[in-house]
Amino acid sequence: MVTGDFCLCIVGTFIRGLETTATYVPTNQEFVLNSPTITSMKYWPGGLGKTSNCCLVMAQLITQGEKRGIHLFFVQIRDIETHQPMPGVESGDIGTKFGFGSNDNGYLKLTNARIPRENMLMRYSKVLEDGTYVPPKNQRIGYGTMVFVRAHIVTNSARGLAKACVIAIRYSAVRRQTEVSPGGMEAQILDYQTQQYKLLPLLASAFAMYFTGRYAEDYYEEIASEIEEGKLDSLNQLHAVCAGLKAFVTWVCTAGIETCRLCCGGHGYSHASGLPKLYVFYTPGCTYEGENNVMMLQVARFLMKLYPDIKRNVPIHKFVDYLGADLTLKSCMTAEVAIGCLLKAYEHRAARLLSEAASRVESLVRSGKSHQEAWNASTVVLTWAAKAYCHAFVFRTFSQIVTDAAVDKNTKDVLTALCKLYAVHGILENLGEFIQDGFFSPKQVSLLKNKLADLLAEIRPNAVALVDAFDYPDKVLDSCLGRYDGQVYQALYDYAKSSPLNQQEVLDSYHKYIKPAQLGQSTRHEQPMARL
Structure with missing residues (x-):
């Protein structure tokens, strides 16, 4: 820093x-x-x-x-x-x-x-002049700055993914490839469902993670006075949440930027696209301010510490109040694919994976292992539980903000579709964890698959408007592909012309290096023929 x-x-x-x-x-x-x-x-x-x-x-x-x-x-x-x-x-x-x-x-x-x-x-x-040490009222009070920094990393990483989505989606609306019908105009590649499947869920993720990061930052500001007074209950909760969100979001951001680059074809590999710069800028987020796997295990420790209270139905913080849910209940999903039923699915998954992780640790302890040995032998399932908890937290926050948003109906409809796409895509990408205990029926899984296709088609007409809403000027994006005016190919041409190698012909280098190499290569090819 x-x-x-x-x-x-x-x-x-x-x-x-x-x-x-x-x-x-x-x-x-x-x-x-x-x-x-x-x-x-x-x-x-x-x-x-x-x-x-x-x-x-x-x-x-x-x-x-x-x-x-x-x-x-x-x-x-x-x-x-x-x-x-x-x-x-x-x-x-x-x-x-x-x-x-x-x-x-x-x-x-x-x-x-x-x-x-x-x-x-x-x-x-x-430390007084004579060396006397005066401790803080609470040793954890120093976590405050760390929590705020991690919340900021969440918001900033979401911005990185948003920039990549702006570039890839704008370019996908300009780039045309392959006629849909014989003799017809080549289609915009954003009209292909496979391109939509790669990009639109990432767009939804950028919105979801940005709203979540802002929520964490605002919540920190709300409890700042409590922290100063030494009341740290809320800080302890937010500390664990931000540790997990930092890992969850930076992983999604890094992978998402790479997906956006791939969606831009060969041009995405060029620095002219602006995407390589985004990748190297945001990838370190997976390591700084806490290595991501370690962060996830911090969340797991937090959840495991609360688990006895969760099992006893003791009143707990709103961040974790759903983890004591009845795991025998099944999904309420219908063809409407309501946000409430989607949220229950994410909460069920998180609660079940936490229960399974806790059961594994307890079983290993009963078998004679020390608690530390049992923990170390369970870190994979604990990490799964922590990721599921973070995923649920992000969707819970996103859905609440969209539901409460004081915006016109058309805007709310678009945001609701984006929120549902985030949730449905997340379920289908992690389907095993959602159906392992029969929470979803086969029919409900089919409903979700059909809904995914419907949502992609519904969001497609608003995709460019949604990335424009991030309001990143061309100077900030620094991308030939993501230009607001869509003049991609002129920008690429100008970028190529500006290369220092194109300011003059390299005749000296040609005669000194290229021509001798060409002559040498030609001679090597001719020698076998001469022997014939």
């Missing part, structure tokens, strides 16, 4: 085991920071390599001979005037990466680097 000459150094998933130390020395009223091992070095922060003068370092606080947990420290790493490293600081660039070539990612090694006592961030916990 970089702002000007500042970066944030927080690396690793096992935060409790962070090895970087900050030891307080009362006589000097200073902290001495150390990276005692090769694995304790900071690695990857943007701007750290050669740019930043200052950073926030997360380190294990040690005062009066005791470890006090992880805290943040403001550390000057370079001299403001000379830009030379400060005493005890070693920093450098980490080399080339998959993308972000202009981002100065770096490493940091600290050896007895000294900072004044005031450089510890002491809003919630403090």
